[in-house]
Amino acid sequence: xxxxLIILGVVCADQITKxxxxxxxxxxxxxxxxQGLLDLRYVRNTGAAWGMFAGxxxxxxxxxxxxxxxxxxxxxxxxYDTAMHRVAGGLMTGGIIGNLIDRIKMxxxxxxxxxxxxxxxxxxxxxxxxxxxxxxSLYILTQVLEVLRERKAPAExx
Numbered sequence: 001x002x003x004x005l006i007i008l009g010v011v012c013a014d015q016i017t018k019x020x021x022x023x024x025x026x027x028x029x030x031x032x033x034x035q036g037l038l039d040l041r042y043v044r045n046t047g048a049a050w051g052m053f054a055g056x057x058x059x060x061x062x063x064x065x066x067x068x069x070x071x072x073x074x075x076x077x078x079x080y081d082t083a084m085h086r087v088a089g090g091l092m093t094g095g096i097i098g099n100l101i102d103r104i105k106m107x108x109x110x111x112x113x114x115x116x117x118x119x120x121x122x123x124x125x126x127x128x129x130x131x132x133x134x135x136x137s138l139y140i141l142t143q144v145l146e147v148l149r150e151r152k153a154p155a156e157x158x
Contacts, residue, residue, distance in 0.1 A: 010094025
């Protein structure tokens with residue numbers, strides 16, 4: 001149930017924030033939130049993360065669907081029955097669904113969080129992107145901690 005709630009929470013937060021951006025901003029328009037650090041900026045991303053693979057909409061839709069199927073079918077092989085893995089799986093799935101909705105509906109993903117320092121900008125992103133990154137990071141962290149725990153356990157047995 002936790003996974004379903006996280007997925008629904010991510011998808012709803014993602015779609016609501018994107019709707020707020022497209023109804024209040026013209027494409028390319030921005031409003032400073034923290035001067036010199038963060039703007040809200042309406043960006044249309046036809047690529048994947050950080051604008052990579054721009055213009056490859058159909059392959060990205062297919063990849064998203066394949067990833068959702070892989071997560072669903074093989075989740076028991078790589079996601080353990082722990083709270084952290086349920087959270088990680090929910091975040092990743094919710095993020096993929098959030099961006100997939102945009103790709104299917106509009107042919108691009110709406111990004112709006114624009115962090116920068118001077119003239120150097122981090123590529124704009126959205127709630128779904130954040131959820132995917134946090135979910136993947138949690139998953140990797142739990143895997144690394146598990147390996148370290150397993151390495152430590154035999155040493156303690158001696």
